[in-house]
Amino acid sequence: GDSVTQMEGPVTLSEEAFLTINCTYTATGYPSLFWYVQYPGEGLQLLLKATKADDKGSNKGFEATYRKETTSFHLEKGSVQVSDSAVYFCALSDIRNDMRFGAGTRLTVKP
């Protein structure tokens, strides 16, 4: 079945460092891809999404590009802030409306 694999955490960075969280997927169709963020003590919130190959999703300085050839959707941010500390989930939604999540990557940003 469809699945999502994202890099193991935790990730610890200093403020203003560059962030990459890798995500790859396996799907039989053409899924939509998402990044969700979970701040401490809260539910998951949609961060960005891309619905077709070569689409770039972006929000709050975060970006991810839907790469069909490498089946990837890596999350990047050029300069992280302490307030970006959270758990990040890569996810896909296929034609059957199934939502599949990766295991989550905990990011800690230190001042």
Added chain:
Amino acid sequence: DTAVSQTPKYLVTQMGNDKSIKCEQNLGHDTMYWYKQDSKKFLKIMFSYNNKELIINETVPNRFSPKSPDKAHLNLHINSLELGDSAVYFCASSQDSSLTGNTEAFFGQGTRLTVV
């Protein structure tokens, strides 16, 4: 106005008890989900309901049973609670877009269940 709301937010109970968690969405969505998040933050889908019909059941023990009285509600009943059931349970909903697959899930705030 909360889009997806679940109650209670915290639930502490003894082993062997039966408990329920309620979920309501006011987004008019066709599909609702229950997810279990363990202590390592791994998110695992438990159930998905589309127009009151179960469409996913991911090898969840039959002690767990979803109940959907209508499209806006998906409650989770758990019988004979075990220590390993301790986790955070998230309810979510999404609009059915079976033609495009272009859908996103909206999540509730979670219910932290602790079994002692």
